[in-house]
Amino acid sequence: xxxxxxxxxxxxxxxxxxxxxxxxxxxxxxxxxxxxxxxxxxxxxxxxxxxxxxxxxxxxxxxxxxxxxxxxxxxxxxxxxxx
Amino acid sequence: xxxxxxxxxxxxxxxxxxxxxxxxxxxxxxxxxxxxxxxxxxxxxxxxxxxxxxxxxxxxxxxxxxxxxxxxxxxxxxxxxxxxxxxxxxxxxxxxxxxxxxxxxxxxxxxxxxxxxxxxxxxxxxxxxxxxxxxxxxxxxxxxxxxxxxxxxxxxxxxxxxxxxxxxxxxxxxxxxxxxxxxxxxxxxxxxxxxxxxxxxxxxxxxxxxxxxxxxxxxxxxxxxxxxxxxxxxxxxxxxxxxxxxxxxxxxxxxxxxxxxxxxxxxxxxxxxxxxxxxxxxxxxxxxxxxxxxxxxxxxxxxxxxxxxxxxxxxxxxxxxxxxxxxxxxxxxxxxxxxxxxxxxxxxxxxxxxxxxxxxxxxxxxxxxxxxxxxxxxxxxxxxxxxxxxxxxxxxxxxxxxxxxxxxxxxxxx
Numbered sequence: 320x321x322x323x324x325x326x327x328x329x330x331x332x333x334x335x336x337x338x339x340x341x342x343x344x345x346x347x348x349x350x351x352x353x354x355x356x357x358x359x360x361x362x363x364x365x366x367x368x369x370x371x372x373x374x375x376x377x378x379x380x381x382x383x384x385x386x387x388x389x390x391x392x393x394x395x396x397x398x399x400x401x402x
Numbered sequence: 403x404x405x406x407x408x409x410x411x412x413x414x415x416x417x418x419x420x421x422x423x424x425x426x427x428x429x430x431x432x433x434x435x436x437x438x439x440x441x442x443x444x445x446x447x448x449x450x451x452x453x454x455x456x457x458x459x460x461x462x463x464x465x466x467x468x469x470x471x472x473x474x475x476x477x478x479x480x481x482x483x484x485x486x487x488x489x490x491x492x493x494x495x496x497x498x499x500x501x502x503x504x505x506x507x508x509x510x511x512x513x514x515x516x517x518x519x520x521x522x523x524x525x526x527x528x529x530x531x532x533x534x535x536x537x538x539x540x541x542x543x544x545x546x547x548x549x550x551x552x553x554x555x556x557x558x559x560x561x562x563x564x565x566x567x568x569x570x571x572x573x574x575x576x577x578x579x580x581x582x583x584x585x586x587x588x589x590x591x592x593x594x595x596x597x598x599x600x601x602x603x604x605x606x607x608x609x610x611x612x613x614x615x616x617x618x619x620x621x622x623x624x625x626x627x628x629x630x631x632x633x634x635x636x637x638x639x640x641x642x643x644x645x646x647x648x649x650x651x652x653x654x655x656x657x658x659x660x661x662x663x664x665x666x667x668x669x670x671x672x673x674x675x676x677x678x679x680x681x682x683x684x685x686x687x688x689x690x691x692x693x694x695x696x697x698x699x700x701x702x703x704x705x706x707x708x709x710x711x712x713x714x715x716x717x718x719x720x721x722x723x724x725x726x727x728x729x730x731x732x733x734x735x736x737x738x739x740x741x742x743x744x745x746x747x748x749x750x751x752x753x754x755x756x757x758x759x760x761x762x763x764x765x766x767x768x769x770x771x772x773x774x775x776x777x778x779x780x781x782x783x784x785x786x787x788x789x790x791x792x793x794x795x796x797x798x799x800x801x802x803x804x805x806x807x808x809x810x811x812x813x814x815x816x
Contacts, residue, residue, distance in 0.1 A: 368534065
């Protein structure tokens with residue numbers, strides 16, 4: 320089932336918040352996972368794994384490096400869940 | 403002759419079935435409380451567990467730790483980090499070069515919740531759903547590694563595994579790190595989080611657990627004639643060890659000293675203790691020899707005594723074998739009667755109890771002993787704490803583990 324970008328952002332913010340302890344309202348589309356949210360590669364892979372389950376999508380490993388910002392991840396998941 | 407480098411205890415931390423910190427746990431032990439409670443879940447109905455209770459942790463980590471820490475640590479590491487933070491703060495957060503600070507935190511079994519949760523996830527959802535933190539959470543050195551990370555302990559981070567002797571062996575190794583000059587300060591202890599239906603079923607299968615389901619708080623009864631096995635517990639105990647010189651230089655409060663460490667193996671059977679107690683006796687003798695403490699100075703023994711039919715008496719005879727007539731003035735305490743058996747955490751928690759017993763001059767009670775075993779050849783402290791003498795006093799803390807591991811620590815008053 321497809322999710323709206325707003326739903327994806329909210330769901331992703333919950334996952335990131337659980338992983339990092341940051342408040343959900345700090346997880347904004349323009350934020351960089353590494354530079355702004357201080358997420359290391361192991362945490363990023365945890366977020367990817369949880370997001371795949373939550374949104375029922377597949378995020379290939381070689382796609383993860385392209386997901387620089389939260390917005391990049393939202394767009395990718397939105398595109399993948401339409402397919 | 404005692405060792406030239408004196409190792410003292412300057413910080414204590416614990417989270418146990420009796421309380422969320424060391425002072426609460428100690429007060430509950432002196433008051434003779436039991437940490438055993440019935441399971442509040444469907445394990446018994448669902449899996450047919452023959453045991454319906456355990457000594458579960460009193461303050462759960464989700465009441466103490468932030469959510470991200472809960473998610474990246476197995477419960478065994480969560481307990482360890484809670485106890486380590488308390489011990490470190492209790493020691494006054496010593497200023498020490500990271501390369502002179504060690505971490506030795508053991509678990510007897512490791513991250514078994516993580517291992518089994520991962521297996522459940524794999525079977526239900528497939529490989530893609532296994533979380534990347536699974537390996538760093540299940541590895542048995544995880545508690546030690548997290549303590550090392552938290553405090554910047556770079557002299558070495560170790561996790562010695564010897565089943566139910568692990569926590570005492572960790573403290574013994576911490577002492578050795580200081581005595582061999584590798585560190586000035588070591589955060590040392592043990593932890594366990596094994597109250598999951600699979601290991602409980604497995605311990606029950608080995609016929610070592612008490613089946614006194616109608617009386618959980620009365621089930622752990624070391625040296626009682628009706629004892630029928632141990633009560634599984636969970637939690638952690640952590641101490642800050644320090645060279646006496648380092649502690650004195652910073653004006654630290656000293657609770658007591660770990661004067662001697664004795665280690666041996668039975669080389670006899672994978673689960674049964676060697677009947678003559680030879681291995682236990684060798685461990686106690688070597689701890690005494692290293693400590694320079696005379697048998698006549700030992701006023702208290704915190705027994706390993708898990709409440710099994712065979713094990714309790716072998717240990718009592720071994721203590722008498724080592725101390726001879728001097729065992730007549732030894733106050734013997736079996737604190738697992740209250741805490742249950744913390745497995746890899748037990749030896750560390752009982753070291754804390756031993757240190758505090760000497761410090762406060764009070765041997766903790768052994769509860770639930772209605773009819774002392776007539777073969778018990780020692781003076782058991784029952785129901786209420788017993789005053790210990792003033793002046794320089796010493797005690798032995800014994801810890802033994804499946805596999806024939808024997809650890810004896812000689813503790814002396816500050």
